[in-house]
Amino acid sequence: RHDVTGRVLTIATGDVVTLGRDATCTYRFDDPSVSSLHARIVIIGSQHMFADNKSTNGTFVNEVRITEPVHLKNGDQIRLGPKITLRFALLDEDEEEALKRVYEAALYDGLTHVFNRKHLEKRLDAEVAFAVRHETELSVAILDIDFFKRVNDTYGHPAGDAVLKHVAQTLMRTLRFEDLLARYGGDEFVVVARGIPISGACVAAERLRHAVAT
Numbered sequence: 001r002h003d004v005t006g007r008v009l010t011i012a013t014g015d016v017v018t019l020g021r022d023a024t025c026t027y028r029f030d031d032p033s034v035s036s037l038h039a040r041i042v043i044i045g046s047q048h049m050f051a052d053n054k055s056t057n058g059t060f061v062n063e064v065r066i067t068e069p070v071h072l073k074n075g076d077q078i079r080l081g082p083k084i085t086l087r088f089a090l091l092d093e094d095e096e097e098a099l100k101r102v103y104e105a106a107l108y109d110g111l112t113h114v115f116n117r118k119h120l121e122k123r124l125d126a127e128v129a130f131a132v133r134h135e136t137e138l139s140v141a142i143l144d145i146d147f148f149k150r151v152n153d154t155y156g157h158p159a160g161d162a163v164l165k166h167v168a169q170t171l172m173r174t175l176r177f178e179d180l181l182a183r184y185g186g187d188e189f190v191v192v193a194r195g196i197p198i199s200g201a202c203v204a205a206e207r208l209r210h211a212v213a214t
Contacts, residue, residue, distance in 0.1 A: 057081030112168035120182035139201035148187035
């Protein structure tokens with residue numbers, strides 16, 4: 001939702017796809033320059049028709065602002081307002097899957113399959129900006145696994161990898177859907193939680209600690 005660089009947005013046959021800031025949109029962009037329901041794509045026959053929805057900052061195709069629906073062609077560049085840029089591409093299933101794998105590799109830690117440090121750092125900037133803009137709480141918890149080196153030294157690195165994966169899965173099951181979990185490095189993880197003050201963050205962190213200890 002917050003960092004869609006490289007993300008593949010699939011348009012299935014027969015769908016009406018909406019783009020905007022509202023949670024009801026097919027694809028949401030959490031950026032103040034994007035209108036709540038900014039634009040939409042409708043498939044008519046074999047054509048993909050793209051239309052602006054009276055957005056505040058405009059919708060552009062190949063840098064030309066559109067006022068009427070246009071037929072998208074392979075390779076067209078789409079821009080929502082001043083910041084969000086997309087490229088329309090006609091792909092087969094293998095090409096689409098390859099692009100998705102590239103995106104996931106840039107976003108997720110290869111071992112634990114939670115977000116990686118690079119994505120965390122980008123997301124933190126966005127979360128701080130969101131908290132300031134909406135005057136809401138934001139909490140960050142840094143976690144590490146006690147005596148993790150002892151696991152590697154005693155049982156070997158494959159066992160250590162298994163522990164890291166299991167801990168990550170346990171944390172994911174314990175967190176809220178909207179919380180972000182990232183691997184910071186080694187045996188360290190970071191949790192970013194919107195709307196939680198320091199007192200609530202301490203309660204949440206203890207809940208995570210207890211889940212892993214159990």
